[in-house]
Amino acid sequence: MASVVFYFQVHQPFRLRRYSIFDSGTNYFDDQANADICRKVAEKCYLPANATIAELIGAHDGRFKVSYSITGMAIEQFRLYAPEVLESFQALAATGCVEFIAETYHHSLAFLYRRDEFIDQVQMHRELMADIFGQDPQVFRNTELTYNNDLAAVAEEMGFRAVLTEGADHILGYRSPSFLYRAPNCRDLRLLLKHYRLSDDIAFRFGNRQWESWPLTAEKFADWVDRINGNGYVCNLFMDYETFGEHQWADTGIFEFLRALPGAVMAKGDNDFLTVSEAIDRYPVSGELDVPHMISWADMERDISAWLGNSMQANALYELYALTDAVRGSNDARLIEDWRKLQTSDHFYYMCTKYFADGDVHKYFNPYESPYDSYINYMNILDSIRARLGQAAS
Amino acid sequence: MLGWEFPPYISGGLGTACYGLTRGLDEAGVEVLFVLPMPLPHDAHSHVQFRTPAWLAQAGQEEAAEPAGEEAPAEPTFRHVQMRALPVILQPYGTPESYREAVERLEQRGAGGQQEVEIPGLELPAGQGEAGEVGASPGMYQGDLLGQIRRYATLAVELARREKFDLIHAHDWMTYPAGLAVAAHTGRPLVVHVHSTEFDRSGENVNQQVYDIERAGMHGADRVVCVSYLTRGIVLSRYGVEAGKVKVVYNAVELPAGGDFDASPIARDEKIVLFLGRITMQKGPEYFLRAAQKVLTKYKKVRFVIAGSGDLTGRTVELAAELGIGRYVTFTGFLRGNDVARVFRMADLYVMPSVSEPFGIAPLEALSHNVPVIISKQSGVSEVLTHVLKVDFWDVEEMANKIVAVLRHPPLQRVLRQQGQIELRRLSWRDSAERCKTIYEELAR
Structure with a gap:
């Protein structure tokens, strides 16, 4: 049995307006650009993707599960510019097949600089999730999957059961991201690692006609997922939600792929879908992962140099x-x-x-x-x- | 190769570009016969050391400039380059006095008297050998320039009869008639190299005769090489040249040899913002000063240095006074050789606010001296540089915003310097020469 754990990141920054040394106003944000981009991405991605996820949950009798992390910055902009997006997320929350993950409300790097500020921002985000989705997040992800041992300890201290991060080659070595790991300095905190090759096949390579595996079909991808059997438990597909319709445009067939994938995955053996908390409930920890330096999911370097x-x-x-x-x-x-x-x-x-x-x-x-x-x-x-x-x- | 200036006798970027390209071609194994007009004497450079071909700077250069192409000794580091000097004065930015002097020297040698050559597609007056204003750009093109251009063409054809070459490469409009004439007499293909156009130099007040020469050269050539896509656009739209034969070859820069840094920089708490170039409308000195005035409302420990001379020098000095910033602005006059290097090394920031700049080598020189750079978006060089700050030349508030930022934030200076150095190393004359070589090979086939 291999379990696909889908986690989608939803984020929009408050972009800054042009502010010269000769400016003196105190509105720093480009309201027009933020509104335009939020509405554009809502049309191209959030609304059609949420509709697809809702349809899949219905079609598979609750066996299709996903997890989201939605920043406070994105929620605030949905409230301002696209309230229907927020409503569609609330409808997904009500299905019971969707789990929400905690992060810093402001999608910040506060962990690197001020622990007090970091904890406050995580608390703000937890309260926001409780307030709009009625969930108390059990799993944490730091901005852009930035992570090290210290973060694991702080997250455990704050009551989280698991943290998500990158399955970086230079950390894992020969080991597979399809097992669960623990941090060396924690009692029970679990680590779920992004399977970056399979995740990036969807997020970055899906529409690339020069890619040897193009066109990627749900059946082909379900085969790759099935190969995890015997060498792991989970297939952690972590990606920006904007993959669907924004990074990969609708005309690449990305929505059709998403629509066909759950059926194709569940057609093989007893493969299934889990939320992040279900995955840590079901599977044991297989080893320890020591991450003294900061890693992330960004660029080839998988570090914080971005x-x-x-x-x-x-x-x-x-x-x-x-x-x-x-x-x-x-x-x-x-x-x-x-x-x-x-x-x-x-x-x-x-x-x-x-x-x-x-x-x-x-x-x-x-x-x-x-x-x-x-x-x-x-x-x-x-x-x-x-x-x-x-x-x-x- | 038909040129107009070559270091150390330069008034702008053209000589620098011709030198760099020639050096790159030399490295690429292309045989170059470089034909130059006899240089005007400058009184300013006797004390200056040039890291450029020694053949002109050395004593004995007078002998080198014998009529009709006596061979001049090439710099020893050139392996495939020969120089030929023709007794002609091509010096559009010279003073009437220096022109007169040069003509007298030519007359003493009895260099006149040849039969003038036909230039296909052009009517040019015969050489008069007298000083006087030509055309509609007073103060810019001095002396009997058109006559001298024709004389250059005549002598070049004469030279061509005695030399072997496969192709003619002519740099900027003053050598186009010679290029056309040599091509007509020898049947060799002609490449004209557009370093600037009359629209860059004179805005909309174009000198019709200059325009006609440029147009004839571009239309008569087998290939037109432009220094940027900006210039290529002008060549297509303003001169109606067929797009297929117009290519772009970017300029580059030679990195200075290490170890020539001043041991004792002047201790100062003032930052220096540098403008370096001819003080003409094209170079945008007015925008530099208007930005300076805005900078001074936010940042006072700064000096704005304007290095160069030109027809707007007086007007620019006045403008500094009118804007009430005279005591923050220093005019150095025209700088050469080591003085250029020295002023770059003193600068904390180099600004090129050009209204129209076909390429603009000076920002590359600034970067090579490790100076951060702000350039106008209306420049060819902005097509090749990414690690510089860019502004529209007319947006003086944004220019000031960026100047203040560079002065105030050391990390910004540091990253611009680091990244600029890396970027600079990717721009080599050897690469530009290889592109020219490819064009030559297409034509020679």
Whole structure:
């Protein structure tokens, strides 16, 4: 028996408006662009994908299960710009076949800088999940699957039963991501590792006509899943939800693939689908995984260099978190909220200079013309935050 | 190869580009016979060390410039390059005084008197050998330029009779008539290399005679090489050249040899923002100053250095005063050789606010001196550089925003420098030369 564990990440950052050194306003966000993008992605991805998932849950009598992590930033934008998306997620929650995962409300890198701020953001997100979906998340994922031993310990301390992260080759070595692992410094916390090859076959390669396995059919993929039998229990397919309709456009056949996949998987042996909590309930831990350094699911490096790989990123993050005590102590709710929205990891991703000249995926998601423009804009906004705190510019 | 300037006798990027390309072709094993007009004497460079062909800078250069192509000694590091100097003055940005002087020197040698050659597709006046304004761009093209261009063509045809070559490569409009004439007399294919167009130099007030020469050269050539897609666009739309024969070959830069850094940088708490180039409308000095004024409302410990000269020098000095920022602006006049390297090394930031820049080698030079760069999007070089800051030349507020950011944030300077260095190493004259070689091979077939 092999169990497919689908986990979809749903996130939209509050993109910043152009903010020059000569600006003095305190609205930092590009409301128009955020509304446009949110509605566009809702049309292309969230609504049709949710409809497909709902249809599959109905068609398979509750045997098709999925898990989601939806950031506070995405939920807030659904409320503002696409409330029907939020309603369709609530309808999915009501089926009992959908589990919601906890993360930082602001999709931040706070874990790396301020533990108190990190814990507050996770609490905020837990409360949000309870509030809108009636679930108390049991499983945690940190922003972009960033993870190390310390995170495991903190997550266990906060009461989580499992953490999701990348099944990175340089961590696993010869071992398979299809088993469950534990952290060396935890009592009982489980690790579920992304099967990056099979996940990326869907998320990145599905529509690539140069790929040797194109076109990917549900039957072919179900065969690959079936091969896990005898060498593992779970097939952890972790990916951005925007894969469906946004990264892989509808005309690639991605929705047809998704629609056919559960039937094809369950047609082989007794393979099935589980949510993340069901997977840790059913399967034992097979080994220990020691991760002293930060890993993530980003880029070939599978490390945190996409957000903290050059001096600009390091400087922007340092200056942002240098304000922590002043902001948290300010009792100015709007200021605190603005500062937290500035913590969203996307802002630092835009400053990444890796591959910039090659015009790859980093560029596709970047609203700025260059990483330098992004840094300049961000630092100007931090100046404004400092001014509101009554501090002089650095 | 028909050229107009070559280091150390340069007034702009053309000489630098011709040198770099020639060097790249030399490395690629292409035999080059480089034909140049006799250089005008400059009084400023006797104390300057050039890392460029020694053949002109050395004592004894006067002898090298004998009439009708006496062989000049090539720099020893060139293996496949020979130089020929023709007694003609091609020096559009010279002063009337220096022109007069040069003509007198030519007359003393008795270099005049040849029968003038026919230029296919062009009517050019015969050489007069007298100083006087030509055309509608006062202050720019001085002396009897058109006559000298024709004389250059005549001498080039004469030279061509005695030399062996497979193809003619002519750089910028002043050598196009010579290129056309040599092609007509020898039947060899002609490549014209567009380093700039009259629209870049003069905006919409084009000099009709210059335009006609450019157009005739482009239409008469077998291939037109442009320094950027920006320039290629102008060649297609403004000169009506058939797209299939217009190619792009980017310029590059030679990395300076290490170890030439000043041991004692001036201790200062002032940052230096550098403008370096001719002070003309095309280079956008006005936008530089208007941005400077905005910068100064946010950041005071800064000096704006304008290095160069040109027809807008006086107007630009006045503008600095009018904007009330005179004490923050320094004008250095025209710089050469080591002084250029020195001012780059002093700079914290180089800004090229050009209104229209076919390519723009200076930002590459700035990067090679490890100086962060802001360039206008209206430049060819912005097609090849990604690790620089880019602005629209007219957006002085954004220009100021970026200048302030570079001055205030050391991490920004650091990443621009690091990444700029990496990017720079990917731009080599050898690659540009290989592209030219491919074009030559297509034509030679």
